[in-house]
Structures are given as structure tokens and as C-alpha cells.
Amino acid sequence: MVRSSVKESLGLERSGLELYLRDLPLEIGAFHKIGTNIVVVNKTLINRAVAARVSLTEIKSFVYSILLHEYLHSLRIYDELQVRRLTCQISKKAFGERHPASILAKRSPWAILDWGSSLPGGNWS
Numbered sequence: 389m390v391r392s393s394v395k396e397s398l399g400l401e402r403s404g405l406e407l408y409l410r411d412l413p414l415e416i417g418a419f420h421k422i423g424t425n426i427v428v429v430n431k432t433l434i435n436r437a438v439a440a441r442v443s444l445t446e447i448k449s450f451v452y453s454i455l456l457h458e459y460l461h462s463l464r465i466y467d468e469l470q471v472r473r474l475t476c477q478i479s480k481k482a483f484g485e486r487h488p489a490s491i492l493a494k495r496s497p498w499a500i501l502d503w504g505s506s507l508p509g510g511n512w513s
Contacts, residue, residue, distance in 0.1 A: 390455045393482040398474070400463050407455075409434070417454045417497050420461040427458045437500050449488035450500045453479065456493070 395401040404425050412430040420427050429451070437447050456478060460471045472493075479493040492499060 389482075390452060390459050393478050394456070394459060394463070397478045397481050398463075402459070402462050405459070405462060418458045420458045422461075422466075425462075427455070427462065429454060429458075433497075433501075440501055442500055446488045446500060449483075449492055450497055452489045453492040453497045457497075 391401055391403075406426050408426065408428045409431040410428050411432045412428070414430075414432060414436075416430055417433060418427060418429040433454075434447070434451065437450050442450075453475065457471055457475050460474055465471055465474065476490070476493040479487070479490040483489050488500075
């Protein structure tokens with residue numbers, strides 16, 4: 389989903405990335421090691437989101453947001469502000485402005501940990 393939404397929005401894509409799940413400090417959502425095909429996602433954050441009893445849609449949106457951010461880095465876009473803006477833009481185009489992925493892209497993926505059982509304003513499915 390990340391790859392196709394970036395290709396549709398920016399006309400860019402990259403294949404052959406490897407995804408690893410690791411326990412990392414909570415302030416790190418994921419990282420792309422420059423010069424490699426590796427993306428590492430923080431397993432602890434995903435487990436915290438599950439423990440917070442957010443919906444499956446919200447958890448998928450959380451993972452999408454983090455992966456989208458790192459995928460953009462893998463495309464050699466290293467400026468953090470630009471990546472954050474693109475993450476918002478691509479998420480809105482792919483899902484609409486009110487979708488959890490778009491809300492997380494705008495606020496922060498860590499906002500999911502404050503949602504408890506659902507997003508403010510209703511439950512998306």
C-alpha cells in the first residue's frame with residue numbers, strides 16, 4: 389500500500405526493501421539505514437498501540453504512517469520537514485483527510501498511544 393500510494397502521488401518507487409521488527413526506544417518509530425535496503429520498525433510501539441486497545445484500522449494506519457515516512461527516506465528524501473509534509477499529502481490523497489492514517493500523518497504517529505479505544509471524533513473502519 390505504501391509503495392503504490394507513493395508511486396501514484398510522486399511517480400517514484402523502490403523495490404527490494406527488507407523490513408525488520410526490533411525493540412527500540414519509544415522515541416524512535418522506525419529508521420532506514422542510508423545506503424541499504426533495510427527499514428527497521430519499532431516493535432515496542434506496535435505492541436503499545438495494541439495494548440492501548442485501538443482498532444485494527446488505527447493500528448494499520450499507524451504502521452502505514454511510519455512505513456511511509458521511512459519509505460520516503462529510502463527514496464533519498466532526507467529532509468525531515470519535507471518527508472513529514474509528503475507523508476501528510478500522500479496519506480490524504482490515498483485515504484482522505486479524515487482517515488486515521490491522515491490524522492496520524494498530521495499529528496504524529498505517537499498520537500495513537502493517546503487514543504485509547506478510538507480516534508477522537510468517531511470510529512473508522
